[in-house]
Amino acid sequence: MTVSNFSPARSAAYHHPTPLGTIFTPASLPALFERTLHRNPDAPFLHFLGRTYSYKQIYAQAQAFALGLSRAGIVKGDRVGLFLPNVPIYAAAYYGSMMAGAVVVNFSPLYSVEELSWQVGDSGTKVLVTVDVPELYKTAKKVLDASTLETLVVGSLADQLPRLKGVAMKLLKRSQIADVAYGAKVKSWAGMTPAGTPPKVAVGPEDLALLQYTGGTTGRPKGAMLGHDQLSVNAQQVAGINPFGNPAGEVFVGALPFFHVFANTALLNHAMVTGGSIAMVPRFDAGQVLAIIQKYRCTGFPGVPTMFQALLDHPDLAKTDLSSLKVCISGGAPMPAPVHERFEAVTGVRIAEGYGLTESSGVVSANPYQGTRKRGTIGQLVPGTEVILLDKENPENLAPEGEPGELAVCGPQIMRGYWQRPESDADTFVRRDGKCYLRTGDVARIDEDGFLEIVDRIKDMIAVNGFKVFPSVVEDVILEHAAIKEALVIGVPDDARGEVPRAYVTLNEGATETGAELASWLNARIGKHERVDQVVVRDSLPKTMIGKLDRKTLRAEVL
Structure with missing residues (x-):
């Protein structure tokens, strides 16, 4: 059964430990950090390649960085960019920037000079933080020399x-350390991070905290504006679905x-809020991941499906x-059933x-960690969240009962809009019954117990002779073949039918099947309009920066 909406009123079958209708109190992230610090300042916060940093140590570094930013002329609302891998100073720079009243801008370390330069310019980033890894430093230095960026740290x-x-x-290992040209614009x-106390900057839940750029499906990325309120509440929502007792022990x-x-929500802010x-x-x-699980007795592992496949292969x-x-938490992309079952x-x-978006601060739903779950779904909503299904052809209407529709989300974790893109908001949000819903672009079903299943992306649907084909449906079938390791299906132009599905796959070690053999096996198991041409x-x-299969890049390569 598919229902068109699921709200706190329909909660009889809700299985997360915190009630669906719970209202969380927003706060600034620095205020939550300070609260956790006072509970147990010497508790471990970050373990990094054999070194452990306590909450007190990271808080002190964050305070010192806030002072350094103030002395460098950074004021409330200025943007500070982080061009960093997972290293301890990421946390210190992240929270320290916010203590100074600045807005953090996250940049992937995989960005090219052109990508980084464009986003620095679009966001108005004044200070950029990186590490002395040669590839990162060289990219950041080129951006410093050719953009409006003022300071590189x-x-x-x-x-x-x-x-x-x-x-x-x-x-x-000197070759692994960049030869940094320190000077007026390049600081260590x-x-x-000088000694001293930073000036007190009034930072409240209503203030902007983070610009998180989306990959997007077309055109330039857009910066989702996430406030302290959205980020702090989403971290509490994630903590609220943990049924295991003392969260500080995680x-x-x-x-x-x-x-x-x-990771920003499910790892960093989640741990900070709970003291984990x-x-x-x-x-x-x-x-390395297997080694640290054993060494630190890890209790939770958030990852993307390709990570679980890699662990199985190791x-x-x-x-x-x-x-x-x-428990392990999988998000970012659908988990192939064979990988799920085998792991x-x-x-x-x-x-x-689970499921979430950049525009939702990270997390919308998850399967319960204990008890009832439904494999193949993205679980139930995190507390305080509502969704509706919109008609795929006309988003002003709800989807007909019994049919999938575009998933639209309402909750305290939903972004404020896109940075300097007010024209995008009209297509991004829809209002119903006095509430504002974020259109996700994902086609979903909701069953009578409130479990959500993502059918596909609206923009990924393939039009075959007027029929809509969901690539994920075809992928699910071909992944049942023992030879298949990974699969992506895209639509390719066809003179007779407009578009036709085509599958791209990798094989498990030792498999020898040909494409023709696999196509014959697949087409015998799916509908006529779903059949692939090859x-x-x-x-x-291709995979994205976090390791999930990348349909957009594959489509660009092929077409």
């Missing part, structure tokens, strides 16, 4: 490591990149002690699929 990676590791890196992290695997909204800790890695490496999985893990069978650890076997499929 460079942290030392070696100084963030345990002492002996840091000394060894400086002595033996140490130089930007140790999360920090493999997702902090610059991405999923994060065992972080600079970038995802399956062997030879150390069978000999790694995973008994501390209570749980091999590890004995439950995967709870299956293309590739060595790899």
Whole structure:
């Protein structure tokens, strides 16, 4: 059964431990950090390659950076960019910027000079923080020299490591350390974190906290404006679905990149609000992740589907002690059923699929961590959230009962709009019954218990002779074949039918099936209008910066 809306009034079958209708109190992120600090200042916050940082240590660094920003002329509302992998100074720079009243702008370390330069200009970023990794520093320096950026702050990676590791890196691995040209516009992290107390800046829940750029499907990325209220509430919403008791005892695997909204909320802010800790890695490496799970007795692992596949493929999985893990959370992309089933069978650890967007501060829904769940769905809404399904052809109307529709979300975690893009808001939001809903662009079903299932993206639907084909439906079928490891389906032009589906796949090790054999097997199992013109076997499929399969890039490559 599909229903057109699900609100706090329909909560009889709600399975998260915090009631769906709960109203959370918004606060500034620095205020929440201070509250957690006072509870237990010496509690571990970040574990990084053998070194542990307490809440007190990161808070002190954040305060020092806030003072450095103030002395550099940064005032409330100015933008400070973070061009960082997962390193401890990310947290200090993130919260320190907010203590100074600045707005953080997240940038992926994978950005090219052109991408970074454009987003620096669009956001009006004045200060950019990076580390002395040669590739990052070279990119950031070129942007500094050719943009409106005023100051580049460079942290030392070696100084963030345990002492002996840091000394060894400086002595033996000089090629891995950039030759930084410090000067009037290039400052060291140490130089930007002076001793002293920063001036008190009034930062409230109503203030803008973060510009998080979306990948988008066409054109330039847009900066989602997320306030302290949205981010603080979403962190509390995520904490509210944890049924395991004392949240301060949780140790999360920090493999997702902090610059991405999923990790920003589900890892960094979630841990900060609850007093939990994060065992972080600079970038995802399956062997390193398995090692830190065992070493730090990690209890939770948020990741994307390709990460779980990589763990399954790693030879150390069978000999790694995973008994501390209570749950794994998968988001960012649909979890293929074979990967889901195999991971749980091999590890004995439950995967709870969830869903969110940049524009929703990170998290909208998740399957319960314990008890009732529905595999293949994105679970139930986090507390305080409502959704409706809009008609796919006319978003001013609700979808007909029993039919999927465009998912639209209303809740305290929804963004304020796009940075300097007021014209985009008209297509992004819809008002019904006095409430404002975010149009997600995802086609979904909602069952009578409030479990949501994403059918596909509206823009990804393939029009075959007037019929709508959902690529994910075809992908789900082909992934049932034992030879298939990954799959993406896109529409390609066809003179007779307008478009026709085509599948691109990678194979499991040892598989020898041809594209023709796979196409024949697939087409015998799907509807006539869903049949692919061919299956293309590739060595790899494109992935986004956080490791999920990237249909947009594949389409650009092919078309």
